[in-house]
Amino acid sequence: xxxxxxxxxxxxxxxxxxxxxxxxxxxxxxxxxxxxxxxxxxxxxxxxxxxxxxxxxxxxxxxxxxxxxxxxxxxxxxxxxxxxxxxxxxxxxxxxxxxxxxxxxxxxxxxxxxxxxxxxxxxxxxxxxxxxxxxxxxxxxxxxxxxxxxxxxxxxxxxxxxxxxxxxxxxxxxxxxxxxxxxxxxxxxxxxxxxxxxxxxxxxxxxxxxxxxxxxxxxxxxxxxxxxxxxxxxxxxxxxxxxxxxxxxxxxxxxxxxxxxxxxxxxxxxxxxxxxxxxxxxxxxxxxxxxxxxxxxxxxxxxxxxxxxxxxxxxxxxxxxxxxxxxxxxxxxxxxxxxxxxxxxxxxxxxxxxxxxxxxxxxxxxxxxxxxxxxxxxxxxxxxxxxxxxxxxxxxxxxxxxxxxxxxxxxxxxxxxxxxxxxxxxxxxxxxxxxxxxxxxxxxxxxxxxxxxxxxxxxxxxxxxxxxxxxxxxxxxxxxxxxxxxxxxxxxxxxxxxxxxxxxxxxxxxxxxxxxxxxxxxxxxxxxxxxxxxxxxxxxxxxxxxxxxxxxxxxxxxxxxxxxxxxxxxxxxxxxxxxxxxxxxxxxxxxxxxxxxxxxxxxxxxxxx
Amino acid sequence: xxxxxxxxxxxxxxxxxxxxxxxxxxxxxxxxxxxxxxxxxxxxxxxxxxxxxxxxxxxxxxxxxxxxxxxxxxxxxxxxxxxxxxxxxxxxxxxxxxxxxxxxxxxxxxxxxxxxxxxxxxxxxxxxxxxxxxxxxxxxxxxxxxxxxxxxxxxxxxxxxxxxxxxxxxxxxxxxxxxxxxxxxxxxxxxxxxxxxxxxxxxxxxxxxxxxxxxxxxxxxxxxxxxxxxxxxxxxxxxxxxxxxxxxxxxxxxxxxxxxxxxxxxxxxxxxxxxxxxxxxxxxxxxxxxxxxxxxxxxxxxxxxxxxxxxxxxxxxxxxxxxxxxxxxxxxxxxxxxxxxxxxxxxxxxxxxxxxxx
Numbered sequence: 001x002x003x004x005x006x007x008x009x010x011x012x013x014x015x016x017x018x019x020x021x022x023x024x025x026x027x028x029x030x031x032x033x034x035x036x037x038x039x040x041x042x043x044x045x046x047x048x049x050x051x052x053x054x055x056x057x058x059x060x061x062x063x064x065x066x067x068x069x070x071x072x073x074x075x076x077x078x079x080x081x082x083x084x085x086x087x088x089x090x091x092x093x094x095x096x097x098x099x100x101x102x103x104x105x106x107x108x109x110x111x112x113x114x115x116x117x118x119x120x121x122x123x124x125x126x127x128x129x130x131x132x133x134x135x136x137x138x139x140x141x142x143x144x145x146x147x148x149x150x151x152x153x154x155x156x157x158x159x160x161x162x163x164x165x166x167x168x169x170x171x172x173x174x175x176x177x178x179x180x181x182x183x184x185x186x187x188x189x190x191x192x193x194x195x196x197x198x199x200x201x202x203x204x205x206x207x208x209x210x211x212x213x214x215x216x217x218x219x220x221x222x223x224x225x226x227x228x229x230x231x232x233x234x235x236x237x238x239x240x241x242x243x244x245x246x247x248x249x250x251x252x253x254x255x256x257x258x259x260x261x262x263x264x265x266x267x268x269x270x271x272x273x274x275x276x277x278x279x280x281x282x283x284x285x286x287x288x289x290x291x292x293x294x295x296x297x298x299x300x301x302x303x304x305x306x307x308x309x310x311x312x313x314x315x316x317x318x319x320x321x322x323x324x325x326x327x328x329x330x331x332x333x334x335x336x337x338x339x340x341x342x343x344x345x346x347x348x349x350x351x352x353x354x355x356x357x358x359x360x361x362x363x364x365x366x367x368x369x370x371x372x373x374x375x376x377x378x379x380x381x382x383x384x385x386x387x388x389x390x391x392x393x394x395x396x397x398x399x400x401x402x403x404x405x406x407x408x409x410x411x412x413x414x415x416x417x418x419x420x421x422x423x424x425x426x427x428x429x430x431x432x433x434x435x436x437x438x439x440x441x442x443x444x445x446x447x448x449x450x451x452x453x454x455x456x457x458x459x460x461x462x463x464x465x466x467x468x469x470x471x472x473x474x475x476x477x478x479x480x481x482x483x484x485x486x487x488x489x490x491x492x493x494x495x496x497x498x499x500x501x502x503x504x505x506x507x508x509x510x511x512x513x514x515x516x517x518x519x520x521x522x523x524x525x526x527x528x529x530x531x532x533x534x535x536x537x538x539x540x541x542x543x544x545x546x547x548x549x550x551x552x553x554x555x556x557x558x559x560x561x562x563x564x565x566x567x568x569x570x571x572x573x574x575x576x577x578x579x580x581x582x583x584x585x586x587x588x589x590x591x592x593x594x595x596x597x598x599x600x601x602x603x604x605x606x607x608x609x
Numbered sequence: 610x611x612x613x614x615x616x617x618x619x620x621x622x623x624x625x626x627x628x629x630x631x632x633x634x635x636x637x638x639x640x641x642x643x644x645x646x647x648x649x650x651x652x653x654x655x656x657x658x659x660x661x662x663x664x665x666x667x668x669x670x671x672x673x674x675x676x677x678x679x680x681x682x683x684x685x686x687x688x689x690x691x692x693x694x695x696x697x698x699x700x701x702x703x704x705x706x707x708x709x710x711x712x713x714x715x716x717x718x719x720x721x722x723x724x725x726x727x728x729x730x731x732x733x734x735x736x737x738x739x740x741x742x743x744x745x746x747x748x749x750x751x752x753x754x755x756x757x758x759x760x761x762x763x764x765x766x767x768x769x770x771x772x773x774x775x776x777x778x779x780x781x782x783x784x785x786x787x788x789x790x791x792x793x794x795x796x797x798x799x800x801x802x803x804x805x806x807x808x809x810x811x812x813x814x815x816x817x818x819x820x821x822x823x824x825x826x827x828x829x830x831x832x833x834x835x836x837x838x839x840x841x842x843x844x845x846x847x848x849x850x851x852x853x854x855x856x857x858x859x860x861x862x863x864x865x866x867x868x869x870x871x872x873x874x875x876x877x878x879x880x881x882x883x884x885x886x887x888x889x890x891x892x893x894x895x896x897x898x899x900x901x902x903x904x905x906x907x908x909x910x911x912x913x914x915x916x917x918x919x920x921x922x923x924x925x926x927x928x929x930x931x932x933x934x935x936x937x938x939x940x941x942x943x944x945x946x947x948x949x950x951x952x953x954x955x956x957x958x959x960x961x962x963x964x965x966x967x
Contacts, residue, residue, distance in 0.1 A: 006732050006733075007732065011732070011778070014733060015733075015776065015778065015894075015895070015903050016895055018775065018776045018907070019776070019895050019907060022891065022907065022910075022911060023891055026887055027884070029914075029918055030918075033880070033918065033925075033927075034876065034877065036922075036925050036927055037834065037868065037873055037921075037925060038873060040831060040834045040868075040925060041834060041835055041837055041838055041839060041868065041872060041873040042873055044835050045835060045836070045837075045838045045839070047835065048834070048835025048836040049835070049838065051832045051835075051836070052832050052835075052836035052849055055829075055832060055848070055849065055852075058853075090645070121645075223852065
């Protein structure tokens with residue numbers, strides 16, 4: 001590139017000229033700006049001085065009251081109560097750090113809290129109140145009030161705080177509110193949310209945040225020239241949050257939680273005719289009231305590190321193999337695809353083999369169950385029957401049939417945090433394991449093992465469809481008009497019936513696996529299942545469950561509905577590490593159904609005839 | 610070598626003027642936000658002054674030499690913000706070193722550096738090839754910032770590059786043509802504005818239409834300024850400030866506090882200081898020996914001037930509300946650090962000019 005020669009003197013002259021032009025521009029602009037200030041401050045001074053003098057109106061926010069939460073019978077579950085907090089306006093307090101130490105004994109704040117307050121003080125504007133302690137006991141309030149004259153700038157402020165009346169039983173379901181985080185605040189409408197608002201963090205509180213929150217009103221305060229308040233009027237009143245009427249029956253919820261005893265796990269009870277959830281438990285729960293103003297680090301660590309994982313919502317996030325509880329659905333698929341009839345029989349000799357393969361897929365009963373039909377295969381949980389059926393169905397048919405039952409699909413239940421899980425298929429395996437599907441995997445799919453990851457709420461949705469013989473009533477927790485839709489394929493009524501009969505036999509036939517929970521007053525249908533727990537060592541695999549440490553035992557599953565003629569309740573129970581579905585999970589399901597029936601005695605009466 | 614490294618005292622005239630200005634700012638800040646803010650701002654000023662001092666020790670040839678690296682580095686940071694900004698909340702807070710520094714702030718220095726670097730050896734006024742290169746350098750930086758999205762900073766950053774082109778002696782015909790083009794493209798620009806930006810422009814044209822939000826800020830700010838009168842209401846006596854009518858006292862609206870409490874006289878003093886600083890910087894630029902030094906010093910000074918104008922115009926209701934702080938007076942760390950760093954470049958040019966002659 002041919003470079004044009006620089007001519008230093010000429011260039012310097014040119015630059016000087018530009019600097020002079022710039023200087024003129026600066027001077028002209030500054031003169032114009034000063035002209036503007038002269039106009040405002042000297043020529044218009046009287047006008048603005050008068051306006052400043054009359055400037056006595058301030059606008060502030062009136063917080064709406066958060067919506068209350070009731071159970072299906074109008075029992076209050078979550079309310080707002082008046083609490084007191086201690087605040088300080090830093091610029092009005094003298095000797096702030098000394099005063100904080102003096103407060104240590106008076107209102108019981110620890111060193112950790114004090115150092116946190118000192119940290120916050122660095123970022124808190126001096127004229128803005130800072131909370132010293134969010135929740136004072138009555139005793140602390142009275143102790144402080146007596147000493148108040150020693151603490152200028154400190155103030156006790158009343159405010160409304162959320163309170164959960166059944167925090168343990170409903171901890172995952174209702175969830176909790178906490179102070180809105182910066183990230184949450186950024187995404188909200190700032191005319192509705194303030195920086196110190198409470199915000200739903202989990203569960204229903206999160207899902208229904210916008211309904212529950214309400215819309216703030218505006219308060220007009222008149223002050224005089226010294227800043228003293230003269231009057232207060234409400235410009236626009238706040239619109240309080242809407243109440244939530246849940247489909248939950250608190251009596252049943254408590255019964256379900258109690259039924260677990262020492263076990264951990266999840267239980268869901270639904271009305272299969274409406275999709276209303278009557279009880280939904282994840283055990284253990286935890287005290288959600290502790291979280292509202294921020295839980296202490298020690299308590300949080302204790303919860304987070306507990307081997308029982310109380311913070312984990314098993315009902316919508318827990319992933320399990322469905323185990324044998326998948327069998328009724330596989331049976332339906334076989335009937336639908338005309339691979340079996342209600343009358344089909346087969347001989348169980350103790351194991352199943354894929355033609356030309358050596359591997360044996362075993363029955364749980366050594367030596368097999370002998371000649372069995374569909375009803376007996378369900379009653380006795382005959383693996384070989386379902387190995388064979390699944391093999392003949394093929395994975396594609398199984399996947400396509402189970403999908404509308406919501407296995408491995410989001411049920412879109414109205415609570416925050418649901419996980420999708422996995423419904424195994426060729427495409428899923430190709431995408432996630434980068435491998436083709438093997439026929440042996442189809443075989444174990446027939447007894448609900450393999451790649452399945454199914455949540456209790458999905459099992460409940462599927463069971464509700466099964467119990468109502470094909471009605472899809474979307475599961476929900478807040479009362480609303482329910483919509484029913486049908487499965488994408490039509491299953492004949494006598495096909496539904498034979499599967500119902502098989503499940504009834506599980507509990508009521510002399511050879512039923514869960515005959516121990518048989519009820520005389522009404523008939524329950526059900527099915528047990530075992531969800532394998534992995535991570536066992538080589539030698540542990542051959543041990544019986546009872547010999548294993550608890551955390552390596554298999555999960556126990558039970559699904560049940562009653563009364564069988566017109567099911568009004570369908571129950572899914574997962575008892576973690578319960579080892580046996582019939583021993584650990586079935587009694588829990590039974591006591592939930594019993595509690596429900598005791599509340600609705602008319603349902604049992606019809607069966608007594 | 611080490612001894613020599615600490616031997617350059619920053620231009621005392623400029624240094625005294627800057628310290629007077631910042632001292633004045635702290636006095637106003639005390640009234641606006643109390644001692645805590647003053648202490649914190651003083652720490653930032655101290656940090657900024659040490660940065661200025663250290664930059665003064667560096668020979669301007671070094672800046673020139675490293676300009677392409679600095680420019681590419683700041684562009685890469687912008688690109689990083691562009692990519693990670695989606696998943697990481699708060700895309701702007703890229704470097705959190707106690708004081709958050711945005712890559713776009715860095716561009717306010719690195720972009721004029723780059724344009725000056727492009728013109729460093731060519732005959733001035735530059736021919737179209739160099740102008741095109743300059744336009745590309747400006748376009749990349751401003752475009753990335755616009756995408757963040759931050760229209761205000763994007764315009765300011767392009768302005769800092771355009772000032773270099775202006776100082777390089779580009780013909781008046783081009784400048785006039787550019788101005789006409791700019792005016793004609795305003796309706797097109799309007800289409801690119803976000804809803805909230807349009808709102809702000811509309812509010813500026815008619816503040817009474819929205820007396821509760823942006824309009825409210827400007828109305829209250831004008832009342833504060835106007836009620837100050839010629840001598841002001843006195844230090845910490847401004848009712849608009851002290852009764853909390855004035856928004857964001859300590860940051861963008863600190864000049865309203867100054868106007869209310871020190872009156873028109875206080876404003877005159879402030880602008881007198883600003884004018885002296887600009888004069889001194891122009892003098893240093895004019896005395897500089899290399900094209901690169903001249904252009905860079907001149908452009909940095911002009912950008913400083915633009916900030917003052919935008920802020921003073923905004924709070925007195927003659928320019929729309931854009932979040933630009935009052936240079937070296939408003940509370941805030943980033944702006945003080947970048948400004949003092951750019952003054953460091955100017956003092957470095959001043960301190961090292963004799964050596965170049967040898």
